[in-house]
Amino acid sequence: MKEKKSFFKLPVVQALLVSLFCILLGLIIGFIVLLIIKPAGAWEAITTILKNFWNYTRTNLQLKNLGNTLVKTAPLLMCSLSVLFAYKAGLFNIGAAGQYVVGAGACLYCALAWHLPWYVCLLAALAAGALLGVISGALKAYCNVNEVISCIMLNWISLYLINMLLTNVKETTSPYTFKLSTAGEQSFLPNLGMGDALFGKNQYTGLALIIAILAAVLIWFILGKTKLGYELKATGYNRSAARYCGMKEKKNLIMTMAISGALAGTGAALLYLTGFTEWMTTQSSVPAMGFNGIAAAFLGGLNPIGAIFSSFFIQHITDGGSFMTKIGFPSQIxxxxxxxxxxxxxxxxFIKLTFNGFLDRHSKSTGTNVNAEPAPVQEPAPDAQTAVADNKEGGNEE
Amino acid sequence: MSLLLQYTLIFSSVLLLVALGGCFSEHSGIINIGLEGIMVIGALGGALVMKYLPDGTCGAAVLGLVVIGSVLFGMLYSLLLGVAAIRFKADQTLVGTAMNLLGTAAATVIVKAMNTAENASNVSSEISYIAARKKFLLVDGMEFNWFMILAVVILAVSYIVLYKTRFGLRLRSCGEHPQASDSVGINVYKMRYAGVLISGALGGLGGVVYITAGVSLWKFENGVAGFGFLALAVMIFGAWKPGRIALAAILFGFFRALSNVYTGLFGSLADGAAEITWLRNTFNFLGNVPGTIYNMLPYIISLIVLAFTSKSSAAPKAEGIPYDKGMR
Structure with a gap:
């Protein structure tokens, strides 16, 4: 009994259970919506979404479409890493979307206008994303501008800016940029033969996936095992305390946003340098990739390794949605x-508190109070909120 | 010139309504990032009313019902933010972001499902309301509509409510120092619900004004193209004060109208062509700037203003922090 209880109280297990609960509830509500639209086909529809590439019967096609999903998982994973890295350091990087946009702009312009090799394009995207992050970080550090607001403004500024920039390298007859295969062949990310070997000749899969997964491991390492990660997190929890301990809190803040921005910027390069899709220069809203990154980050329990799975899941059901129109449902489901x-x-x-309360009531071995328990490491919201509260209290008592 | 004036006024009234909504919510202590989503759902409410009203309905009834429809939809939708942020102390930025994505997705799903149910081959996400829209116009053939007058009235009412009534004072106190408000017997939760609901009502109304601006059908897949976020910029540039928000709305509305002139979005209007050429020539002294610049300007201006004013910000002090009775 005791062993079982400690198993359910493990932070990793709790984070996983909560994520699964959110997914289940989301799917149930989605299913209800489908039932309302057309009761007859609802079950088929929800299974089609969840099956995604398994909807194909031939193994070859299944693998190829799994590859397509994975191609889009890589940028999503990078965006979610960007969001979770900043969140762990006490910042809400809603600007991942904008950093993704400038990353896309930088790598595509380098590839299509200047015909630079892929690693230069990748670095350009990384630098562009980091630069945008630095702007938000510096505004927060030196001018006290809330990073959420500055990021929202920068999202739109970068969208219009990149639309304008990429108009120089677009097809004359359509709003899309040149295809990488015709105008920038030197900039393709190497596919390392992965597509041929594993994904039914899907030429888009390759280095991007490996980079994204390595990035996840690297972020896990930086956050959990290094002095840098410790300092950034400490600054996020309580700026004043961090300064009191001799950390350069302004530098740390800007550094957090720079790393965060670089991740999102690189993410864009991982998609656009595969040639999977082109940029549409007339798009009137910020691409959803950055916002979906927020979803993946939180669904993954704000854990870099968890983010790998949650990103795949989000992309999996998004692609599953594209089968919907064939069976008479809107794909936006x-x-x-x-x-x-x-x-x-x-x-x-709230779910965790309720869950813990439930566990405590059903195991009479200890009389611990839920509220008195230290918050699990992975728990996102209380950390940030107590940090804010601490700050505020500190200010009041001074 | 009148074309530019018409559109400046329309866009200004949209921005004014939505920014005032945001202003109420923030003064109560809840950051409402989800305004964009609220606008989409409000627009859906209004569009549904216009779609299902019989053609013969008199103008005043159409106007009234459309306003009620959009306000109700907006308020109901804003409860998603209210319940999560007030009752469950959720992260307001996260919930707001989710609401923006959910708004467009839900509206698209609903409209597409309805269109397909009516006609199996129709898979578009469009609702058209040619006849109903004409009833909002003050003068035939000109884009001056009743919503502009409504926006001005709401501006005046907002100012009075926020600064001249007991409710307004209490609402603002909850955004500045909720613990203090609670200590003198104000129910902080109720006040915050009120703030969020008002923002839902005004956001929803703004949504319907936006989709009836010069067009007679709306494709819900496109959402509201960032107007909710632009309204946030208006609110910040207006320093959370109704009067200044109105000025900011006019300025930013003018930029939006100008950019539409440049990108030729008015091309569909019959008398537009000559005037657009004239406008382009008139504004040539600014250099041959692409219309996109005017889309960017509001955000750039807000960012610069923020950079210079945030040290001693006018923003409500307690916004974004969930209120917990047990906290000191």
Missing amino acids: SDLISSLIIYLCGFVM
Whole structure:
């Protein structure tokens, strides 16, 4: 009994259970919506979304479409890493979307206008994303501008800027940029033969996936095992305390945003340098990739390794949604489900408290009070909120 | 010139309504990032009313019902933020972001499902309301509509409510120092619900004004193209004060109208062509700037203003922090 209890109290297990709960609830609500639209086909529809590439019967096609999902998982994973890295350091990087946009702009312009090799394009995207992050970070550090607001402004500024920039390298007859295969062949990310070997001749899979997964491991390492990670997190929890301990809190803040921005910027390069898709220069809203990154980050329990799985899941159901039109349902149903999942992630703290209370009531071995228990490491909301509260209290008592 | 004036006024009234909504919510202590989503859902409410009202309905009834429809939809939708942020103390930025994504997704799903149910081959996300829209116009053939007058009235009412009534004082106190408000017997939770609901109502209304601006059908897949975020910029540039928000709305509305002139979005209007050429020539002294610049300007201006004013910010002090009775 005791062993079982300690198993359910492990932070990793709790984070996993809460995420699964959010997914389940999101799917149930999605299913109800489908039932309302057309009761007869609802079950088929929800299974089609969840099956995604298994909807194909031939193994070759299955693998190829799994590859397509994975190609889009790589940038999503980078965006979610960007969001979670900043969140761990006490900043809400809603600007991942904008950093993704400038990353896309930088790598595509380098590839299509200047015909630079892929690693230069990748670095350009990284630098562009980092630069945008630095702007938000510096505004927060020196001018006390809330990073959420500055990021929102920068999202739109970068969208219009990149649309304008990429108009120089677009097809004359369509709003899309040149295809990489015709105008920038030197900039393709190497596919390392992965597509041929594993994904049914899907030429888009390759280095991008490996980079994204390495990035996840690297972020896990930086956050958990290095002095840098410790300092950034400490600054996020309480700026004044960090300064009191001799940390350069302004530098740390800017550094957090720079790393965060670099991740999102690189993410864009991982998609656009595969030639999987082109940029549409007339798009009137910021691409959803950065916002879906928020979903993946929170669904993954704000853990870099968890983010790998949650990113795949989000992309999996998004792609599953594209089968919907064939069976008479709107494809946006999967956007609906994933946005519901993000919404439900806001309740993580509440769900955990309820869950722990339930566990305590059902195991009479200890009389611990839920509220007195130290918050699990992975728990996102209380950390940030107590940090804010600490700050505020500190200010009041001074 | 009148074209530019018409569109400046329309966009200004949209921005004014939505920014005032945001202003109420923030003064109560809740950051409402989800305004964009609220606008989409409000627009859906209004569009549904216009779609299902019989053609013969008199103008005043159409106007009234459309306003009620959009306000109700907006308020209901804003409860998603209210319940999560007030009752469950969720992260307001996270919930707001989710609401923006959810708004467009839900509206698209609903409209597409309805269109397909009516006609199996229709898979578009469009609602058209040609006849109903004409009833909002003050003068035939000109884009001056009743919503502009409504926006001005709401501006005046907002100012009075926020600064001249007991409710307004209490609302603002909850955004500045909720613990102090609670200590003198104000129910902080109720006040915050009120703030969020008002923002839902005004956001929803702004949504319907936006989709009836010069067009007679709306494709809900496109959402509201960032107007909710632009309204946030208006609110910040207006320093959370109704009067200044109105000025900011006019300025930013003018930029939006100008950019539409440049990108030729008015091309569909019959008398537009000659005037657009004239406008382009008139504004040539600014250099041959692309219309995109005017889309960017509001955000750049807000960012610069923020950079210079945030040290002693006018923003409500307690916004974004969930209120917990047990906290000191």
